[in-house]
Structure formats: C-alpha cells, structure tokens
Amino acid sequence: MRIGLLIIGNEILQGKISDSNTTLLARYLIAHNRELSSTMVVGDEIKSIHQGLNVLFSSCDVVITSGGLGPTQDDVTKEALASWFKSNISYSQEAFEVASKNYQRFNRPVPSQDHPYCYLPQGFIALENSTGFAPGLFMQSEGKYLLSGPGVPREFKSLLEDHFASLILSQLPKSEELIELYTVRTKRIPEEKIFKVVDPTLWEKLAAFGSVSSLPHIMGVDIGVTLKAQSSREMENKKSQLKKIFLHSPLAGHIWHFGVTSLEELIVRVANEKKITYGFAESCTGGLCSHRITSVSGCSQTFLGSVVSYAESVKSSILGVSEQTLAKFSAVSEQAASEMAQGVAQKLKLDIGISITGLAGPGGGSSLTPVGTVYIGVWARGKSSVYHYHFPGEREQLKQRFSQGALYLLLEELQREN
C-alpha cells in the first residue's frame, strides 16, 4: 500500500512559500500506521499536473493532491483531474450544497450557482471543508484513490482529518503493523562526533531494531529509529530495550529527552509541575525565547513575562543594569548578562531569570567580541551564573542558536531545582 502526495503550485516552485503539507500528511499517516512514499511538486499547468499524476499513480495506490482548488484563474487542478480521468466538469447540486455549508460556517452568504465551487469532474464527490471555502474532491476507481485538498495548510490538514480515515483508510486492507518513530533528542554534540567518536557501535545496535536516522538541528541532533511491531506489547518491549541501549551509551549525558516533545514544551511541563516561575531579559534574541515559550499552551501558569532590552537605555532603566557596567564592559559582556538576569528576576518577581546578550550581526562585531558571541545569564536562588558561547551562522540562525542555548540552560536549572 503506497501513498503519494502531489503538490500543485507555482508559488512553491517560484520560492514564494515553502511546502508544509508534506510534513502534515507524513505525521498524519504515521499516526495511522502508514508511511508517505513520495512527494512531487509541480506548477499550475495541466500538463505538469498530468505528469505528476502519471509518476505517482505508477507506484502508488493512493494519491493526495494539494493546491489549485481555489476560485482564481491559476487554479486548474479540477480541469487537470477531469482530463486525466477522462471525465467532464459539470454543475453538481451536491457540490453547491457542500460549498454552501462551507460559506454558512463562516456566516457568509452562499455562493451563486455559477460559482466555480459548484462544478466538479463527473464521478468525483465534493467534500466539506471545515476551515475554508473551497470544497475538497474525492474519487475512487479500480483500486486507486484520489483525494484533493486546498493548498492552504490549515485547510489541507482539516480535509485530511475530516475525510481521509472514512473515505480511504476504512477501505484499505488493515495495516498489519504498528509503526512508531522512536526519537531521542541530544544536545551540544555534533552528529559526526556521536557516531564516530562518542559511541561508534551505537548505529549498528540501533539498526537491529529498525531503520535509523540522524537529524541535526540547531545545537542538537535527534536520533530516530522507525519501529514496526505486530502488537503494542511487542512495541513497548522494543522501546524499553532501545531506551536501555541509550542509557548505557557514553552518549547518555547529552540526551535531554526520550520522545518528540519540543524543548519549549518540556520546559513548560517541568516548570508547571514544580511551580517555578521564570522569564527572560532578551537582548540579541529580541523576543524569540519568549515567543517560543508562549507557543506552548498552558505556559502562563509559570512564565510571567520578559523584557526585550534592545537599547542600552532599556537595559539600565528597566532592568537596572548599571551605567558603569555598560561603559566599562559593554552591553555584550559577562557583567551585563549577570545584571540583566538578576534585574529581570527581581523586577518581574521570578524564581529564575534568564538573560541573553550577544551579537547576531551582521554588523557590530570586533576581534574581541565577534559576531556570534553570546553571554547567557541564569539567575536563580539568589545568584547568577553566566555562560559564554561563540556560534557560527547568519543573523537568523544565530538568534535561533542563542535562544536554544538559553532554553537548554533554563531546562537544566528547572531540573536542578527541588
């Protein structure tokens, strides 16, 4: 049983936006014990869409398309599907009703009957869209399945969730296997060092359990093993054996999590469990640490707030960094980081205050303090510690690395506290 994705959109091939529907579909399928075989991206021309359908249907039983279902003239997916399936587009009362429901859901007047949404290739059915206006499409013929959704990721996701299981999964032979990605997240160690230096036998040990992957992120590597099992008992058994291998590996000290929880989710969970309040004094990260934490629902229990102290005047007036420190050591210094962390903790009444001051560039570097330099201060239980790093990369990457460094230190401090 092979499943392929055809992404239709000039905007992706012209670099205006990045595709995220592959990720959405892949995660959805794994959660249903299925795998995505391949994705193809083609432009908004009927010929290219036909080529994509030819390629994917030559090896897949199920093809999902995204994009080109909207009301504008560059939306040609329906025309392409009609000609590929040797069908004709015609008015469909059912499609009109589905489109009307989509509009009513947003308290909008129903579309007129000559609206493109009311027209479908014959043999296709229209699907309700719970997050947008354009109906999805479905057709099934000789053991092949086609599901078409809008390109907007929110709408593509809801189309999958609303229709994939009932229209396609329920008709396919039941998956005989459970599939799970076992993920282990490491910090502060490069990929090559893990498998060449720290634990040269690790890869082979893991490969005995399933296909292994190693995914380097900003300042961390995720190691993944794709586990397959016939029963949930067998799955649990494999997972516990794998965990033992990792815990006995020299890599153990670099592991910060077994599972797919993000760093910010883990921080929120630990802080909430321990009822430890925290916040940031952000200079070079400019709000990114706070943004990452506040993307996690429930963070407000213990994340109280932050000061983005970009200008020196804000560092001194709000955080109480002394003018002397700024004049003598500069704002990018151990002393400033220490005073910023203490300042934000005291002003906002936090148990833990984390400060980040550094140079994200591209300008402003010197031989003493090059771009990529960062000081991260951790104020907790009455005292500050300051960590000094130098990272490579450009402005946006450096902001990401700085924030990752700060969040690692915050997690360690949270896990240390009793």
Place this chain on the structure above:
Amino acid sequence: MRIGLLIIGNEILQGKISDSNTTLLARYLIAHNRELSSTMVVGDEIKSIHQGLNVLFSSCDVVITSGGLGPTQDDVTKEALASWFKSNISYSQEAFEVASKNYQRFNRPVPSQDHPYCYLPQGFIALENSTGFAPGLFMQSEGKYLLSGPGVPREFKSLLEDHFASLILSQLPKSEELIELYTVRTKRIPEEKIFKVVDPTLWEKLAAFGSVSSLPHIMGVDIGVTLKAQSSREMENKKSQLKKIFLHSPLAGHIWHFGVTSLEELIVRVANEKKITYGFAESCTGGLCSHRITSVSGCSQTFLGSVVSYAESVKSSILGVSEQTLAKFSAVSEQAASEMAQGVAQKLKLDIGISITGLAGPGGGSSLTPVGTVYIGVWARGKSSVYHYHFPGEREQLKQRFSQGALYLLLEELQREN
C-alpha cells in the same frame, strides 16, 4: 532548459522536518533568469533515489539533489548515484583534499583517508563546502548535469552559490529572457473578494503581462505576475504599466507594498528613515512582534525594546496598568490595551508604543471574550487608539494574526507621522 530538484530524506517523508531547499533553489534560479520545473521528495533508499532520477532526468537537463551525503549509514546518495550512472565508488585524492579543506576551515583536524568523504563515484568531481564538512558532487554527461549538495539548508545554499554558476550556468545556452516576479502586497482583504468583488477585471488585465498568481498569507494576499522581457528597458516598461493598473484599481487602498519587502523590513526602513522610536507591550503575542522586528538587521536604530507582559503582575508593575482596570475590565480589554501601550511608551521612552492583548487559546475564552479576540493599542503623540479584532485559527495561527495586525497598525502610524 529544464531544471529539477530531487530531495532525498526519510526525515522529510516522516514529517520530522519540512523541506526548505525547494524555496532556496527556486529563488536562486529566478535571480538567474531560470525557473525550477519540479521537485520530487524520496526516501533514503537506493531504489527510491533511482526512481526520482528516472522521473526528473526524463524531463530535465539539470537535476540537483539535496541530502544523503553525510557520514552516517542512512546516507546513501553516493551509492545510488554510482549505480544509476553505472559507475563505481573509489578513493579520490581530490575528494580527500576537498574534505580536508572543509575541515580546516573550521579549525578541525583533517579526516583520515578512509573517511567516507574521500570516496566518490568515478567520473564525479568533489566540491568544496564552505559551510559544512561533506563535499558536494558534480557530474556532466551527454548534455545532462547533476549537482548534489547536503540536505542542511545552510550548506545546500552555499553549495549553490559557490558552484552552480561556474559549473552549470556558464555551460548552458544563455537565457534569452529576463524573468522577474512582480509582486504586490495587499492587506485586510480576502483573496476571493479581490478578484470577485473589488476588481473583477483585474486578473485579466494582469494576465496580459504574464502568468498571474494570487497567494493568500496571514491577513494579506500577495498578487504576483511573472514578467518576461528581452531587455531591462522592456522589463521596466512592463513594471511601470503594471503599477499604473494597480494604482487605478479599487484595490489600491489595500496595497501596502509594491515588491517583496517583508512587513517587518518595511517597518524598520520607514522608522529608521523618519527616526521614530518604537516598541511593544506584548501579552498574547508573547514576544513574536519583537522577534519579527529584530530579525531585520539595522532595527536597533529605532526599535528600543519591549515588555512581554504575560502575567497581570507584570502588566501592573512594569507597564503601570491600574489594578482597577484589570479588575473591572480584565486584561483583555480596550482599557488594558490603552494603558499598556501608553505604559510601554512612557517607561521605555518610545515615540510609538504598540500593545497587544488577547486570547490565543485554546483555553480561557468566554462568550463575551472568545478565543481569537484581540485588542491592539497604538500610543503615539500623546494619545492612544485601540483596535478590536476577532480572528479565526488555532494558537500559533492566532499569534501570527495578532502580530500581523499589530505590525500593520504600526506601519500605518509610522507612515502617518511626519
């Protein structure tokens, strides 16, 4: 002349990361008057890579691959290329030297001669990687070109920039056309309304100049026209005609920019030109507005800082929002937004203070103040104005929409000031 991209990586088909190399390559090609024809994503198996090469080389003269060049055992791109091109992998002194240079650039000891980086399919050449360790690959045969780069976007990008022009572009027939994407950015109007209600003849007028696309974003639609011309004079002429069409359209009031500048870049540019200082009091956006602004190099000239006032205690202690306001109207109210904007402007000594207070959910909503409600305060020249919106979406989308709403208002205020 067709160019295709083959992305190799289970991590993408398993949903662990999203592809961004398509976007990088597409933008690089357009800047060189070329277009990306198609992208295909396949897993880390030799058979799948061969299928991808078959599909892309059947219609393309140039195929670029990304991924699978690293040192771990799931990296099989070299093996797949060798067998597809009927070549053998062998030690290459040249590859050893290229790899050594890659290591020396990071002050790391050179790899041993049995390192996988020193082995290549015969007939291929190794390419220096200016941002990582793994060498890229190049081969040319019977008018077909293959360039392989690492999957890490930073490394893929530098491989393109360092080698694509000299190895491939210089050998291709010179592009006879200039290509440019003419982009117009609109705000606060849905895609369907633009072309069905506000200006029903717009699409056809634009289509006379080139292929038209319409790309809905968070709270805005970008309209793009792909212009082709034989000379830069013809190109400029087309652009000025297009601009006139837009300026005479009823859509004109919704246009906030002609070009591809991002909202945050435009804000930084206008604020710096006018020397107007600004900052945010962020509640529900949790630092996102500040993060977006500080992603723009040069923002520190006029962006002074922000307060992320997540907890009520921070709203009152740092921003001076009165306890009465919080008790009587709650933190998500016009009154709180007004006091927050004024508070941040006065405390941080800003010309413009922008506040954002709302409910990003999923919890905390009520019938009076449902999730998606936001109040945005603009304090400037001694007085506050507060704007009230209600947006659809989930937590992360809402944070994006709230921040977009705040940045639109900030830009309008900056453009209004003299």
